[in-house]
Amino acid sequence: MNGFLEKYQTKGSKDEFIHEVAAVCVLTGKILLQNGAETYRVEDTMNRIANSYAVHHAQSFVTPTGIIFSIEDHDVTQLVRINQRGTNLRKVTEVNTLSRRVAQGEVSLNELYQLLRQIDRSTVAYSEPLQIFAAAVASSCFLLMFLGKWQDLLPAFFAGGAGQAGMIYFHKLAKVKFFSEFMSSIVIGMIALLSVRLGLGIEMNKIIIGAVMPLVPGVAITNAVRDIMAGDLVSGLSKSAEAGLTAFAIGIGVTSAMMLG
Template sequence: MKDANLIIDTVLLAGKIMIENGADMARVDDTLQRIARNAGIKSPRIFETTTGIMMSIQDSENSQVESINKRRIDLERISRVNDASRAFQAQKLTLQQMYDRLVILDESTPDFRPVLKIIAAAIIGGTLEVVYGGCWSDMFLTMVIAALGYASYMVLNRFFRTEFASEFIAAVVVGICGVSAVKVYWGMNMGMIITGGIMPLVPGVLLTNAVRDLLAGHILSGASRMIEGLITACALGMGIALVLRFS
C-alpha cells in the first residue's frame, strides 16, 4: 500500500497525543480505528497500552511501535485530536494534512501558564475544604496552602523522573503548613485544611480512567493506571502521615 507508512505514522501520533494527555483507552481505540478505516484500512490491527502503541496492516509488512514516555492531563489536546479525526472523516483534510496538524499539535500547543495552574489549585482546595465540612474562616488559608503544595509539586517535577517523589514532598509541604497554621491559631480545623490543601494533587482523573478502562475490557491499561493511581494516593498519604507523626 502506497500510504501505509503515513497511515501508521498518523494513527500512532494521534494515539500518542491522546494517551499522553489522559484519554481513556476506549476513546483512544475508537479514534484510532476510525482514522485507520477512513484512510482505507479495512481491518486495522492496533494495540494500545499506557506505555506504548503498536499497529500493523493486514496482508502487509508494515508495522510500527510508538512508546509513551510521559503522561499528564490536558483535555484540550485530546479534543483537538478528535476534531482533526472528524475533519478527516468528513474529507475536509487529507491524510497528509491531518498528520501535519497532529505534528504541530504535539510540538507547539501551548500549555496553561504555571500561575494559572496554581490559582486553579488554590480555588479547588479552598472550595473543597468548605464542601467537605470545614469552616468558612479557613477557606482562604486552605487556598494558600493548596497553592503552596501545588507549586512545590510543579517545581519538584523538574528534578524527579517519577512524579511519586514530588507528590510525596508536596504532601509533606501541605501537612507542615496545615499543622503550623493551626498551632499559631491561624486556622481552626486542621483536618479539613489539610484535606482541602491536598485535593489538587489527588489523581481523580487517573483513577476514573482506570475504572473506565477495566469496564471497557482494557485490562492491562486499566490495571496499570489503577496501580499508578494507588501509588500516587499512597505517596500523598505517607507524606501527610509523616508530618502528623512527628508534629
C-alpha cells in the same frame, strides 16, 4: 473515501501511502495516550482514521506504556513507547475534533500530519502561575464542600497553592514517579499544621483534605474504571495501580508532615 487510496494506487505508491497512514495513526494515539485519554478512545480513534483513508483491517493494541499498530495484508507494524503521561484534556479534545473532520473527508493525509505535529508540540494550556492560583481557589472550594470553617478558608487557599507549586517544582527537580506528590503533600501538611498552631486555622484535617484534592489522580481513577468496564484489563489494572500508588504517596506525605511537626 476510496479516492484517497485510488489516487495513490495510480501513482504506484500504495505501500508508501499505507506506511504514511500508519505513521499518522500512531502519532494520533501517542498524543491521546500522553494526555490522559482512555485506552478504548485511543484504539478507536486510530482505527477510525485508518478506515477514513480507505485503509481497512487495521489492528491496534494500546497499553499505558506503549502502542502497537498493524495493518493486515500489508507488511506494516509500528511500535511507539510512551515514557511520559499527564493530563491535558485540551489536546485530547483537539485530536477528537480533528478525527471527526477526517471522518467527514475534510482533511488530507499531509494536512492531518502537520496539524497533529502542531498539537503535539504545543505547550501546556495554562501558565504555571495560573495553575497555582486555580489549585488554591479549588482547595478553598473543596474545604467548604467538606463543611470546613470559614476561618480555615485562607489556610486552605495557601496550602493548596503551595502544594501545586511544590508539585511543579519537584517534578522538574526529579523525574522520579510519585516523588513530587509525596513532597507536595509534606508541604501541605506542614502549612496546615503551622496555621493551626499559629491560630490562623481551626480544623487541620479539613485544611489538609481541601488542599490535597487538586493532587488526587481523579482522571487516572476514572480512566482505570472505564478501561476495566470496556474489557481493557491490562490498561485498567495498571492505571489502577498507578492511581493507588499516587494516593499512597499523598497519604504518606501528609503523615510524614504530622510526624515532623
